[in-house]
Amino acid sequence: MSSLVNKRILVGITGGIAAYKTIELIRLLSKAGADIQVVLTEGGKAFVTEMTLQAVSGHPVRSSLLDPEAEQGMGHIELAKWADLIMIAPASADFMARYAQGMANDLLTTLCLATEAPVALAPAMNQAMWKHPATQANLVTLQSRGVAIMGPASGAQACGDVGAGRMEEPADLFAAIEQLVTPVQQNLAGQHWVITAGPTMEAIDPVRYISNHSSGKMGYALAKAAQARGATVTLVSGPTQIAPPANVKLVAIKSAQEMLYACRAATAKGADVFIGAAAVADFRMKDVAEQKMKKTSDSNDLTLTLVKNPDIIATLSSEQAAQCMVGFAAETQNVLEYARKKLESKGLDLIIANDVSRSDIGFNQDQNEVTVLSKDQQWSPEKSTKSALADELVELIFQYQQTQTSDT
Template structure:
């Protein structure tokens, strides 16, 4: 049974082209058993109709603060008390600004101030508007007030721009809502612990337009960060370039190169972390010297030579410096998977290594499912193939149980 059954979700829709996506979000929520009531701002009415939203949600749509019929019984206060969670999707720059300043000049902003329930924002706006210092300051202020957030995603926008500002997909928002209610039921046995997790690929510049990288999507590392945070850990996620939405409640540090990733790890582990998980697919090599200008084709040659040097071994460096009490690594292999992983476990001084076969097309890089072998100095465990989010929950449980029963050597 879904954990959304009989959950009461108030969905606020503000003005923006992404408003049409909220129709799918309502469908997902009601299908999972949630009760959804919708509140529209005046701007939202230009993009979606009250009749459509009422038909899908099964409830009348509210849009007016001073509705004589509703306000006869202080309707906006009752609605604020009714919700288990308020979700604003899309959340425009204007709404985020008004909410941050504590304004209550329409029904939706009034509800957000009057409620004692959590509020989740799914921002959506032009990339320049999202990057503007005022919007960033407003978003930061709301985060400091424990307002939840998902996104925005990066990509092509309706206006033709490309960059951060797209509203997260309805399925991602639905997953975040599900995770929110799951978290309230999950034992917070990692409270007080600091976990540092790396994710995604690194990008090593050849010149200003070319780079060396790999096919890592970052999904496994992001799922691990979400699972650890759900159990109460303070999580720092250090990520190479990916398309994954930032997990709620996680300190996301974005980097590109292996050097930047190592520096970010060290700066976020000045005090010894409880657990480090190296889930990133770090490029083994980088250019000895990246050029400042684009390398041009040589008309008289069909070949070009690049001089590569080894990248720093992030996990080995952090292990040597004892930056975490427990060190967990990943081994992405295409052959002799377990054998090679066991070698890395010893060579890098890890407590646990998680090996997966990236030669398989049904798991690993760019896939939503994965299958791994978990190896310690004394045991080997092979959980069944599963969705990365489910597998991450199992892996966090394994790591927690290992750390609770095995004295740290760091």
Template sequence: MSNLAQKRILLGITGGIAAYKSIELIRLLTKAGAEVQVVLTEGAKAFVTEMTLQAISGKTVRSTLLDPNAEAGMGHIELAKWADLIVIAPASADFMARYTQGMANDLLSTLCIATESPVLLAPAMNQAMWRHPATQDNAKRLAERGVLSIGPADGAQACGDIGPGRMSEPSDIFHAIFAHFQNSPIKQDLAGQHWVITAGPTMEAIDPVRYISNHSSGKMGYALAASAVERGASVTLISGPVQITPPSGVMLVAVKSADEMLAACQQSMSTQADVFIGAAAVADFKMKTTTNQKMKKQSDKDEVTLTLVKNPDIIATLAQQKRAKVMVGFAAETQNVIEYAKSKLERKGLDIIIANDVSRSDIGFNQDENQVTVITKEKHWEPEKAAKSQLAKQLVNFIHEHSQSAD
């Protein structure tokens, strides 16, 4: 039997073109045996009809704050107590702002304030709106309060823009809901902590068409983020371009260049974080000068010279600024792995460094498994080769124990 059987899901739909995707989400949930009660904002009614949603969910759609047909006319209290989980998909920038401020001026925002059940947001908006500092701050503050989230995804948007802001696909949201209800004895010993994790490659532009990058898939960083949030941490995941759906519950900040990644880290760690993990494969160099137009191939030349300059050293900068209580780095090497990792640990002022041999074809970049050596000033630890998802759990545990011993 599905772990969603007889679970009571309150699906809030806010105004946005992605509202039509919620119809498929309702279908997936009801097929799995869940009860779905839909709540619409006034803005959502411009994109989906109550009749359609009622036909799919089998329940009367609700949208009125003080509903005379509800129990004692107090619809928000009734629904707040009814729901096992509240899912807002799509969650607009406006709704996130009102929720952050604790406003209760419609049925959906009111019941989110009145409920004691978990709330899961699936943000959806224009890429510029998602990147705006106000929206990023709202998302961070909601995550710190324990509000779960999935996405947004990166890609083409209805307005013609390309970037982060697309609502996660209904199947991805469904799986996040399914995972939420899985009974797991995982301890929540990281509750109240803020972990900042970087992942994936950076892309350094040569011109509007070409760029310098590397083979990082982001799998290790994303696995670490999933493990930390699973144990109760508030996790900000700052990611270069990857083809991975963000783990449910993390605050995703999508970047491209090393400069963007450093700025995002500093903004996310404006107040000291508990743990920083630099799992991203940051490009060492960038173009000294980029062009606004595509560089044309010259038929009389067989060679081209690119002038590169050093990128900022993200983890060394953050360590020097004491942006986190525990600083963790990765050393992806092809030779003298342990020797180079030890040097990096000392040179950059880190507490822990995780070294792996990326010359091996069975681990590292683009592989599902990894094998590492964890190095601190006091000791070495070599966990066995394992799936990155399993290794991440061991690494998060090691980092947490190290931080406790350092206190």
């Protein structure tokens, strides 16, 4: 039985093209047994209709703060008391600003101020608006008051821009809501986890670099899942477009050598778990050009001299940087065979293998499917969103720790 059965969830919808996704979120919540009330702002009305929302929620949609008919039944204060959770998806930059300032100039902001229930936001806006210092300041203010922030995701936007600001997918929001209403057991309290994520960038000259297609989504999801269970998490990340999870220490790097230095610093005082989820470049330039390399008219070829980068996880494993060493094997063929070889050659406890040649999982996708290997066991979690899979993997690593402890 879902933990959402009979939960009373008030879904707020503000103005934004992502509002169409909220219809699917409401459908998922209703299917799980939750009772849904919808509040639609004036901006939200430009993107979704009250009739559609009433059909999927099973209740009349509220939009006016001073609605005489509503006051005869469930007034705005009663509606604030009714909710077990207020979920705002999408949450626009304008709404975040007004909520952070404590304004109550429409029904939705009034409900957020009047409720004692948890409030969660799924931000959605243009990437430049999300990065603006005012929005980031409002974000910090809301988080400091206990507001849960879900996302935003990164990728192509309706305006044509690419970057952080997309509303999380309905399935990911559904999973996050389940976690919010059913607190995760704090079984990692007292542990320190160090996790790498994203690609590395190896400079060729001041304007060019060698990199790969890693989005960082899996590593960031693992960091969020471990922190939710009580671990102190250090996330060493190459360049991504993802907002760092709340209460996670982010160490931003670019090159593989910088990542190794950062990981050594993070594990210097000991770590319980190290997860190498980053896609680290195997090679770097032997000599980085000090100025931009220019094309020459007398040749159509260019030769770059590369040298090997340090093998970060093998190095840390040999130095016993963490009690449990976990690696990733992103392969395009012979996935399990190559993963087993890496498990043995790098001296790892666990390795997580995935087939990045598949277009439906892996790099830049919201879903993933993996196989987890130890020296004598194999686990195959079902294909799911990266956030849901991260929860499974963190639990699997915890159970592995318990097994190893009981064997010693």
